[in-house]
Amino acid sequence: SQKIEQNSEALNIQEGKTATLTCNYTNYSPAYLQWYRQDPGRGPVFLLLIRENEKEKRKERLKVTFDTTLKQSLFHITASQPADSATYLCALEGYGGSQGNLIFGKGTKLSVKP
Amino acid sequence: GAVVSQHPSRVICKSGTSVKIECRSLDFQATTMFWYRQFPKQSLMLMATSNEGSKATYEQGVEKDKFLINHASLTLSTLTVTSAHPEDSSFYICSAKAAGTAAEKLFFGSGTQLSVL
Numbered sequence: 001s002q003k004i005e006q007n008s009e010a011l012n013i014q015e016g017k018t019a020t021l022t023c024n025y026t027n028y029s030p031a032y033l034q035w036y037r038q039d040p041g042r043g044p045v046f047l048l049l050i051r052e053n054e055k056e057k058r059k060e061r062l063k064v065t066f067d068t069t070l071k072q073s074l075f076h077i078t079a080s081q082p083a084d085s086a087t088y089l090c091a092l093e094g095y096g097g098s099q100g101n102l103i104f105g106k107g108t109k110l111s112v113k114p
Numbered sequence: 115g116a117v118v119s120q121h122p123s124r125v126i127c128k129s130g131t132s133v134k135i136e137c138r139s140l141d142f143q144a145t146t147m148f149w150y151r152q153f154p155k156q157s158l159m160l161m162a163t164s165n166e167g168s169k170a171t172y173e174q175g176v177e178k179d180k181f182l183i184n185h186a187s188l189t190l191s192t193l194t195v196t197s198a199h200p201e202d203s204s205f206y207i208c209s210a211k212a213a214g215t216a217a218e219k220l221f222f223g224s225g226t227q228l229s230v231l
Contacts, residue, residue, distance in 0.1 A: 009155070
């Protein structure tokens with residue numbers, strides 16, 4: 001079965017620096033991969049989706065890369081701010097994902113210090 | 115953007131009682147809704163997939179008689195935890211897929227924290 005690993009459980013950085021979060025998967029290459037933000041006691045909020053034929057996707061201060069050879073996605077937040085502090089989840093389509101079910105990593109808790 | 119409303123946000127109940135959680139798509143029709151469970155510092159685990167008007171499909175290890183799912187309309191799905199026990203205490207989250215959209219377009223509710231005493 002597909003496994004997702006987000007290597008860092010927690011990441012602490014200084015305001016203004018670039019945060020880089022890693023997501024690795026172990027089995028089949030998904031057609032797409034997504035990143036979500038989750039605040040404590042809240043549901044995930046969609047941030048970015050990148051497809052298997054895309055190397056990179058950007059949205060404002062966010063950048064996602066997708067390397068199907070390495071089976072890895074990197075999620076970057078540039079010019080980080082304390083408000084970016086949250087848990088970031090990597091997700092990809094589950095088996096039989098045509099219905100839209102996702103499987104999630106455990107997340108990386110990002111703390112941006114002022 | 116599309117909004118999914120989940121209610122209640124928090125519930126505390128006694129062991130043995132049943133709890134119903136509602137998930138509504140407010141501004142779109144959701145042909146498919148998903149129910150996830152999340153334990154502290156763990157990933158969201160898919161419990162079941164429900165399609166409007168048909169029986170839900172449960173993931174392996176999830177008891178269908180304990181976690182009753184009803185998706186009677188295109189805007190409402192409910193999850194009922196029957197005879198709840200302390201080990202059912204968790205954060206439950208629903209998500210919905212809009213009709214006619216690609217599989218990856220999911221919108222999540224804000225979650226329900228269930229505490230069983």
